[in-house]
Amino acid sequence: MDVNDKKDLCSPCEFKSKTEIATKWCIECKEPLCVSCNENHSAHRSSRNHHVISIEGNKMLESLQIPLNEYCEVHDQEKDLFCTSHSEVICLTCTQTTHGKCEPAVRLSDVTKSAKTSTFVSMIDTKIVDVVDELRDIIRDRENNKVEIEKQKTEILDTVKNYRKCINDKLDQVENIITEDLNEKCESSNLEIDNNVKFLNDHLNKFDEIRKKMDILKEYASDTQTFIGTRALEKTLHYNESMLTSFLELIQNINIDIEKNRGQYPIDHRLKLSKALEIKIPQESFFKSTILSCIILPNKQMIFVDSHARNKRLIVLNEDGTHDRNINLTSKPFDIAVIDNNKIALSFPWNTHKRIGIINMTNNKSEPDIFFKNKCYGISYDKDRLFVVVKTEGILIMDLSGKLSACLPIEGIGIFYVHVKNDRLYCSDECNDTVQCYDMQGCSIWTFKDSNLGSPRSISSDDKFILIAGCKTNNVVSLYLNGSFASVICDTDDGIIIPTSLYFDSDNLLV
Known part of the structure; x- marks a missing residue:
């Protein structure tokens, strides 16, 4: 058994x-x-x-x-006492030996009475439950960490894809430049070779002509005539030989090549920004502000254009977001542009007299207005030139006195905002969800359209990126200067809701 x-x-x-x-x-x-x-x-x-x-x-x-075990293994007696000094169950003999100097032992039956419902057992139960819960939380956290790792992996792979696209775009650009360069060099080299061949053919004909004349002299001329004629032909031959020798010394094989550093173009990284300040526009009346445009002055003060019909004001805030002052206006403004350290320009398309106003921020005084026949909306100032979106006319270029220098035929029902930098003109078409780039003659360079950007409004830029406010897509999108998509740099997760205006000064983005 x-x-x-x-x-x-x-x-x-x-x-x-x-x-x-x-x-x-x-x-x-x-x-x-x-x-x-x-x-x-x-x-x-x-x-x-x-x-x-x-x-x-x-x-x-x-x-x-x-x-x-309820029996003492040392003394082979029943353990019926409890040593409070050592929290140990002992027998009677233990109290006289190893626990002789301890506090008097108590009866085990008194200590163990209702042990299952005792505070100590409850405390142990609670501690076990707490530890188990904590372990489960840790396990859950580790599982969540795995999910987060997968998410990070996806984001990294997406970033790599974006880098790859950027690199491919740059390589395409380099290839186009090299191809154009090679075409120019081939055309120039071929032209040079054609000229050389023409020169040689001309001299070949001249030498053939001398040879024919010599044949005629030898066949028909007398000795005296042959002697005199040969002397004359010898001078012609010598002259042409000298010309040919000098020319041949200059002839050499033509090779074409590209500059080794021509293809070393930097790869632009994605623009990354972090929220530095969240500003609450001060409300001084019952009517909520309608902000259609904003700028950052050279002194880092911020100006918001409040276009509400009952407000009609400029809100000036300090760099830390505190309120500096309001500038009340006589009519509803639309857009604003920085002229210099002290001056700004404002457009008033809804006024009876459509105009651009110039305001000195040091004394709040206005300079003579520039008037228009049609509504003037977006404005931008660059290199002493004022660019104005005028409906049914296009984009007008003028100085601050209003003297017109050009009218670019860039017009559309959805074009309200314009931005100019480094001789490139950018405008947004909110009806067609596009951003367009033109040169200073009004020739189109590129057009951007993407599902990431809906109802584009205000535009700003630095030397590497173009930023656009996506009113419908609730975001700010950045483009490379060649018109390719860079990234969505902020969206609803960053608190961006129906953005209409932005301003970028390389250090700060104001949305």
């Missing part, structure tokens, strides 16, 4: 040489009991209060692998 099977036999029955399967286990007696013996055990006065559990329960207690 297996040892484990023997342990499941009733101990009292086994003592009587009987074989009965045990179903219960008495913890105090430490022996298995069958059904019959358990009934007798429960009825006997000395054992009726013993703690009896199922055989399976006892096996589970044994599987815990924690000390539950």
